[in-house]
Amino acid sequence: MNYKTRAAITLLSATCTFSAQSTSFTDPIDGMFDMGEYLAENAYGFLPVPILITEPAVGLGGGFAGVFLHESEQEKEHRKKLAMESLDGGARLIPPAVTVAGGAATENGTWFAILGHRRTWNKDSIRYMGGIGYGNAFIDIYSDLGGLLPQDKPLSFESDNKGYGGIQKLQFRVGDSPLFLGVSQFWTRSEVTSSNQIINKILELTVGTETTASGLGFVAEYDTKNSFFFPTDGYSINAEYLWFRDAIGSDNDYETFALDGQAFFPLSKQWTLGFAGNYASLTTDELSLPPLARPYVKLRGIAAYRYQDNYVASVQSQLMWHLTPRWTLSGFAGSGSASKDFDGLYEDSEFAYGAGFRYLMARRYGIHMGMDFAFSEDENAFYFNVGSGF
Known part of the structure; x- marks a missing residue:
């Protein structure tokens, strides 16, 4: 551990200790460790999230992120009241505004810093999410080098x-739906x-080196x-279509759909x-695009950008056992595929699987934290996650 890492840990510990002097870390309902009061009652309170990186694409590493929750005094009191009445009372309210700031580095020299914010207005009828980041990543790219190589024989470099x-x-709710x-x-x-x-x-x-x-x-x-933060019922569907054009500052013309x-x-x-x-x-x-432009298979246990092409798809399932109101164990499995043509999806596929656990870290907000251990044919990794892992 280098001096910068030690300094960051010391600073984080000091911050948490200072802010927590008049705050209880014991939940009044079940007597378990909980950071809900710390997050709600301290002006500078935040949830420190360790970032443990075992992503096969960049190697071992780590860092920290701070999750800041913003609520009015009225919102805090309402959430606290519901949390005292039932175990999941506060967690079912409209989430407060959330800010995330942090960074991490890995053994191969990769590093990044991020700042993100999510907010809702008018009883969750308007949603905004934005983020900025800067980083330097050393990764292996599997590319056909702009069509110079056959698509089924990409070069790794x-x-x-x-x-x-x-x-x-920026999103707007349609009526009350x-x-x-x-x-x-x-x-x-x-x-x-x-x-x-x-x-x-x-x-x-x-394609050029700068894009x-x-x-x-x-x-x-x-x-x-x-x-x-941790759903156990219901569903969501998200669709996004983007146009990249020279008229709005893009060096390449293409469209993406997710x-x-x-x-x-x-x-x-x-x-x-x-x-x-x-x-x-x-x-x-x-004929050619920057190597990182195309989508890639995103599954726990498979390296980022390992399987990349014009069309990608993945499916996964996860069984969660809520051992206690605080602890959850899970097992998951999934498969993904990448292809030049839509008809070629799942002619070849990659499989990944694993297991993990979560702890209810802040009951009044429903924030769960834990780790996932994932495996695939060529790689394995573990991930420190907030949420379900999907």
Whole structure:
């Protein structure tokens, strides 16, 4: 552990200790460790979330993120009252505004810093989410180098990716329904280079080493989940379509579409079955695009950007056993596929599986934290997660 890591841990501990001098970390209902009062009653209270990275694409690493919850005094008192009346009373309220700030680094030199914010207005009839980030990632890219190689025989090469950017989404509820419609913006400025001079030259001649991606589009969401942080009932469907064009500052012209879904079914008081699916596509008339532009298979246990193409899809399921109101154990499994053409999806597929646990860290907000241990044919990893893991 280097001196910067030790200093960060010391500072975080001191901050938590100072803020917690007059705050109880014991829940008055069940007597268990809980950070709900600390988050609600301290002006500078935040949930410290350790970031443990075992992502196969970048190696071992870690860092910290702070989750800040913003509520008015009236909202705090209402949530506290409901939390005292039932175990999940406060958790079912409309979530407060949330700010997340943090960063992390890994053993191969990869690092990043992020700042994100989510807020609702008018009794959750308007939702806003935005974030910015800056980072430097050293990852292996599996690419056909702009069409110079066959799609079924991509070349793997080490890459150095530097960049910064941001996203924004603004959504409006349709009447009193669970449907939200809105607009979305995506913008990044990145530089991709390789330690291999031949690869570097090919990048320069095809897509260039510096790229700006700028997209505008529409987003739709249908959400009936019973909790923002840890749902156990209901479902959600999210769809987003983005246009990337020179007229709005993009170096390449293409369109992306993403469809994500989650569903949770309470089998009994102690068991919940969850499903999640993802589909993403990219269409373009250009012969070559930056290596990281295309979507990739996103599953716990499979390295980011390992399976990447014009069309990707994944499905996964998760069985959760609520051992006690505080502790939850889970097992999960999923498969994903990437293909140049839509018809080729799942002609070849990758499988991943694993198990994990969650602890109810802040009962009045329904915030669960824990770890997942995931495995696939070629890799394995563990993840520190807030939420269900989907």
